[in-house]
Amino acid sequence: MFDATLHRLALRPPVPPYLCGFLPCPSCHSIVFTAAFAYNAPTVVSVRLGVRHRGKYIGRRGKDTMNGAESLVRTLVGGGVNVCFTNPGTSEMHFVAALDKVEGMRCVLALFEGVVTGAADGYWRMLDRPAATLLHLGPGLGNGLANLHNAKKANSGIVNIVGEHASYHIKYDAPLTADIEGIARPVSHWVKTSTEARMVAADGAEAIAVASTPPGQIATLILPGDTAWNEGSGPVTVSAIPRRATVSEDAVQDAARVLAQGAGTMLLLAGAGVRERGLALAGAIAHKTGARLMAQGSNARVQRGAGRVPVDRIPYPVPQALNVLKDVQRLILVGARAPVAFFGYPNQPSILTPEGCAISTLATLEDDIIGALERLADAVGANVQNAPVQQSFTPAMPSGALDPDKIAALLGNMIPEQAVVIDESVTTGRGFYPLTAGAPPHDWLQNMGGSIGYGMPVAVGAALACPDRQILALIGDGSGMYTVQALWTMAREGLNITAVIWANRTYQILKGEFDNVGAGRPGQKAKDMLEIGRPDLDWVALATGMGVPAGRAVDCESLRKQLQRGLTEPGPYLIEVVL
Numbered sequence: 001m002f003d004a005t006l007h008r009l010a011l012r013p014p015v016p017p018y019l020c021g022f023l024p025c026p027s028c029h030s031i032v033f034t035a036a037f038a039y040n041a042p043t044v045v046s047v048r049l050g051v052r053h054r055g056k057y058i059g060r061r062g063k064d065t066m067n068g069a070e071s072l073v074r075t076l077v078g079g080g081v082n083v084c085f086t087n088p089g090t091s092e093m094h095f096v097a098a099l100d101k102v103e104g105m106r107c108v109l110a111l112f113e114g115v116v117t118g119a120a121d122g123y124w125r126m127l128d129r130p131a132a133t134l135l136h137l138g139p140g141l142g143n144g145l146a147n148l149h150n151a152k153k154a155n156s157g158i159v160n161i162v163g164e165h166a167s168y169h170i171k172y173d174a175p176l177t178a179d180i181e182g183i184a185r186p187v188s189h190w191v192k193t194s195t196e197a198r199m200v201a202a203d204g205a206e207a208i209a210v211a212s213t214p215p216g217q218i219a220t221l222i223l224p225g226d227t228a229w230n231e232g233s234g235p236v237t238v239s240a241i242p243r244r245a246t247v248s249e250d251a252v253q254d255a256a257r258v259l260a261q262g263a264g265t266m267l268l269l270a271g272a273g274v275r276e277r278g279l280a281l282a283g284a285i286a287h288k289t290g291a292r293l294m295a296q297g298s299n300a301r302v303q304r305g306a307g308r309v310p311v312d313r314i315p316y317p318v319p320q321a322l323n324v325l326k327d328v329q330r331l332i333l334v335g336a337r338a339p340v341a342f343f344g345y346p347n348q349p350s351i352l353t354p355e356g357c358a359i360s361t362l363a364t365l366e367d368d369i370i371g372a373l374e375r376l377a378d379a380v381g382a383n384v385q386n387a388p389v390q391q392s393f394t395p396a397m398p399s400g401a402l403d404p405d406k407i408a409a410l411l412g413n414m415i416p417e418q419a420v421v422i423d424e425s426v427t428t429g430r431g432f433y434p435l436t437a438g439a440p441p442h443d444w445l446q447n448m449g450g451s452i453g454y455g456m457p458v459a460v461g462a463a464l465a466c467p468d469r470q471i472l473a474l475i476g477d478g479s480g481m482y483t484v485q486a487l488w489t490m491a492r493e494g495l496n497i498t499a500v501i502w503a504n505r506t507y508q509i510l511k512g513e514f515d516n517v518g519a520g521r522p523g524q525k526a527k528d529m530l531e532i533g534r535p536d537l538d539w540v541a542l543a544t545g546m547g548v549p550a551g552r553a554v555d556c557e558s559l560r561k562q563l564q565r566g567l568t569e570p571g572p573y574l575i576e577v578v579l
C-alpha cells in the first residue's frame with residue numbers, strides 16, 4: 001500500500017529514511033505511510049516525498065503521476081499501437097513493467113531481434129497500422145537490422161523502440177554502450193533519443209505519427225533508462241496523420257495522353273496499385289486503352305486470385321526481365337519505380353527498360369494512388385465493371401515425384417480463401433504465380449529488401465494482424481535458417497501458420513549467380529559455400545524442438561496430406577519438403 005520512489009541514484013545501503021510519518025492520502029484520503037529517502041551517493045541527486053497507493057504513485061502535490069515508460073505505453077495504446085514485439089534487457093525493464101500495467105497492449109516475445117523487426121513488418125503490411133518493437137540497445141538493434149532494412153524497402157511503418165543506458169551512464173562507456181543513433185539512421189526515416197522522462201510520451205506520439213505517414217515509415221525512438229523510470233507527462237495524443245498527396249491534374253492528363261498513343265504502353269504498378277481496388281482500376285484503364293499491366297518485381301502485398309484483376313511481375317533473372325519489357329515504348333509508373341536489375345552483372349544492363357523508352361509518373365508510392373487511378377479512369381472513359389478479372393481455376397492434381405511445377409499445381413489446388421501467402425521460396429517458387437492465379441482470393445507478400453530471413457518473421461506479424469486468416473509461409477531452407485527462432489514465437493502464441501520449407505539442401509540461387517557474374521565453374525571450396533547439406537538440416541526436429549508440430553513430404557501425395565493437415569489444424573505446423 002505504500003512505498004517511496006527512489007530516483008537517479010547510486011544507492012549504497014544502509015540509507016536511513018527520514019521525513020516519514022502517516023499522512024492522509026491525497027487521492028482517497030485514507031491514512032498512508034509516507035517516506036522520503038536521502039540518497040547516500042557521492043552527490044545527492046534528488047529527494048522526493050510520495051506514496052504508492054492502490055498501484056499508483058501519488059506525487060507529493062497530490063496529483064496522480066506515472067513514469068516515462070508508462071506514459072509512453074499509454075500513448076502507444078491510445079494511438080492505436082496495440083502489439084509490441086519484444087526482446088528486452090535491463091535498460092528496458094521499466095518499459096516491460098509498464099506493459100504489465102497498461103491494458104490493451106499485446107506483448108509478443110521473440111528470441112532473436114530479426115524476428116521482432118520482421119514481425120513488425122508483416123503486421124503493418126496486413127493492417128497499414130504500425131506495431132511497436134522493443135530492442136536492447138545497439139546490439140539488439142543490430143540483430144534486427146536486416147529485417148528493418150527489408151521493412152524500410154517495403155515501406156512498412158514501425159514504431160521501433162530501442163532501450164539505451166540511463167543518460168548519465170552513457171559517458172562511462174560500459175560494455176553495451178554504442179552509437180545507437182548511428183546504427184539506426186540508415187534503416188530509419190526518423191531517429192530520436194528522448195532526453196527527458198517528461199518528453200517520452202510526446203516523442204512516442206511523434207513516432208506513431210511518423211511511422212503512420214504514408215506510405216509507412218520506420219520511426220526509431222531511443223529510450224534512455226532514466227527517461228523511462230523518472231516521472232513522465234502522462235499519455236499524449238497523436239497528432240493528425242498526414243494524408244497522401246493528391247497528384248496534379250497535369251500528371252493525370254499526361255498519363256491519359258500517353259495511353260492514347262496505343263500499343264507499346266505499360267502501366268507499372270506497386271503499393272496500393274497492386275491491392276484489389278488499384279488493380280481493378282488499372283485493369284479497367286488497360287482494357288479500355290490497350291495498355292499492358294505489370295507489377296514491380298517484388299511487392300509488399302498483392303491481392304490476387306479468382307475475381308480480381310491478375311497482374312504479372314517483372315521476373316528476377318535479367319534476360320527474362322529484358323524480354324518481358326522489350327516492346328515497352330512508354331512506361332507509366334503507378335507507385336512503382338523504374339525497373340532496374342536486382343544486381344549488376346558483367347555484360348548485362350542495370351536498367352531493364354529498352355533504350356528510348358519514355359518513362360513518366362502518374363503517382364509515386366507516397367501519393368494517393370487510388371485517387372490518381374480513379375481520375376485517370378475517368379479521363380480515358382474506363383469503367384471498373386469492365387476490368388477483366390481472373391477466372392477461378394484449379395490445376396490438375398499432380399502425383400509422384402515433386403518438382404516446382406507440381407508444387408505450384410498443388411498450391412493452386414489448396415490455397416484457402418483469404419490465405420496470406422508469404423513467399424520466400426527463392427528458386428523453388430519462381431514459377432508459382434501462374435498456377436496459383438485462379439485460387440480463391442488471397443494475398444501474396446514478397447521480400448522487398450533482398451535480405452533473406454524475412455519470411456517466417458513476417459508470417460508471425462501477419463498472423464497477429466489477421467488471426468482469422470490462414471498464413472502460408474513458403475520458405476527456402478537457406479532463408480529459413482536466418483530467423484528460425486520465429487518458430488518458437490509461432491508456437492508460444494498459437495499462430496495459424498503453415499510453414500513449408502523447400503529442403504533442397506542448397507543455396508540453389510547462388511549456383512546460378514556464380515555463373516551469372518562470370519565466376520566460372522565452382523571448385524570444391526566454392527561448392528561447399530553454396531551447399532547447405534553435410535549435415536542435412538532436420539527441419540522436423542528443429543520445429544518440434546521449438547514446439548511446432550511438423551511432418552515431412554517427399555512426393556506430391558505426402559505434400560498434399562501435410563498441407564491439408566497444416567491448413568486445417570489450429571496453431572502452427574511445419575512441413576519439410578524434401579526436394
Ligand SMILES: Cc1ncc(C[n+]2csc(CCOP(=O)(O)OP(=O)(O)O)c2C)c(N)n1
Binds near residue numbers: 425452476478480
Ligand atoms: C542477409 C543475406 N545474406 C545472404 C544473402 C545471399 N543469398 C541470397 S539467396 C541465398 C540463398 C537462398 O537459399 P534458399 O533459401 O535455400 O533458396 P534456394 O536458393 O535454395 O532456392 C543467399 C545466401 C542474402 N540475400 N541476404
Ligand SMILES: [Mg+2]
Binds near residue numbers: 504505506508
Ligand atoms: Mg535451398
